[in-house]
Amino acid sequence: MTSDPRPLAELSREELEAFATEQRTAYDNLVAKGLKLDLTRGKPSADQLDLSDGLLHLPKSTTAPDGTDTRNYGGLAGGIEIREIYAELLGLSTDQLIAGGNSSLTMMRDTLMYLWLHGGVDSERPWNREETVKFVCPVPGYDRHFTLLEWFGIEMLPVPMNADGPDVEAVAALVKDDPAVKGMWLVPTYSNPTGDTTSQEIAERLTSMPTAAPDFKIFWDNAYALHHLTPAETKTADVVSLANAAGNPHRPLVFASTSKVTYAGAGVGFFGGSKENVAWWLDHLSSGAIGPDKVNHLRHAEFFGSAAGVREHMAKHRALLAPRFAAVEDALTDELGSLGVATWTKPAGGYFVSLDVLPGTASRVIELAKGAGVALTPAGSAFPGKVDPEDTNIRLAPSFPPLEQVSAAMEVVTACVKLAAAEKLLA
Secondary structure: OOOOOOOHHHOOHHHHHHHHHHHHHHHHHHHOOOOOEEOOOOOOOHHHHHOOHHHHHOOOOOEOOOOOEOOOOOOOOOOHHHHHHHHHHHOOOHHHEEEOOOOHHHHHHHHHHHHHHHOOOOOOOOHHHOOOOEEEEEEOOOHHHHHHHHHHOOEEEEEEEEOOEEOHHHHHHHHHOOOOEEEEEEOOOOOOOOOOOOOHHHHHHHHHOOOOOOOOEEEEEOOOOOOEOOOOOOOOOOHHHHHHHOOOOOOEEEEEEOOOOOOOOOOOEEEEOOHHHHHHHHHHHOOOOOOOOHHHHHHHHHHHOOHHHHHHHHHHHHHHHHHHHHHHHHHHHHHHOOOOOEEEOOOOEOOOEEEEEOOOOHHHHHHHHHHOOEEOOOOOOOOHHHOOOOOOEEEEOOOOOOHHHHHHHHHHHHHHHHHHHHHHHHO
16 A cells, blocks of 8 residues: 555655656566566466366267267257357347357457358348448447458547447547448457456447448347356346337347356357358358368257356356455555556456556556566557557456466566656656
């Protein structure tokens, strides 16, 4: 705890100089420890992965309950058993869901590719024949979404991500008159990195708002729908039903996976939406695929048993993750809470804490942390083009390191925030 807990802006210059000297000494002591810690990526920890080691002894038989020999070709939509389980979890019917390979991100890229080359079920022409294609991007947001758009050369239009979802008025203004705005990204539940959840009301606006593009798409990346940090499980808005009711059934494209549920590198990805969108997706997939890994699908279905089994499994994850997030919250509150130099999210789920420091200091905090042996996600990563116009946002990912390392890393992070703030205020 800092010796003087007053907001730094209330200190005299002499007091602030003394504070800066104190923080520089504390920082130098941390550098001398020779730490090597990492808070960069939201990966499951080894003890989380251990929870799924029962998969290694499954499936008990390679013949699915419906008689399908999962070892053979075919079944492009994926195993029916795992689709039934996840359809219930995602609020879809089984025929509105495809089970694929281990990566929903790959399925997102493929979906963009199909739209780019052929257009969607409601497109006038392929997207690559448009003069310009633009996407709405809530910020701070998921860096890999932005990387995909950069790869396609799609222009990104940032809008603020609020506690109840994206700034819906800003979205509505962008999509109303510009037919080049073809879609938007959204992590609706426990978003990356803020942990915010899109409300039913905001989801209803997004699915019903007029758009100049007849084939406007919402890439509904439900990556963290089941990743609760408290016993109170936040419900995801039923975007497909809302879109149907609004007369825009093909607008939402739903993605999910078991990547942070079982094995991150050997799970199951899902694509869902209207039956027409599912048929469209499978038609394009069939040009280069004969069938997914149905053995892995059956393995997962046997491991979970039911949707309730998935929820029970995620409670085990919560028991491991919650203390790590509590350590982050405790450190930020104890060290920064009274100083007026930072704000942060207190997520009820997901994998990240979004930390906002004094404008113009995020890059400096990350530089200082690196010098003290703590790797943080580069400044600007949660923004299109990796440019945070305020240089204020830092994404913290406490899931992977052991709990004691999270606490040690947060000691460094808070020290760096204080030192960078003092430097900024003295400049």
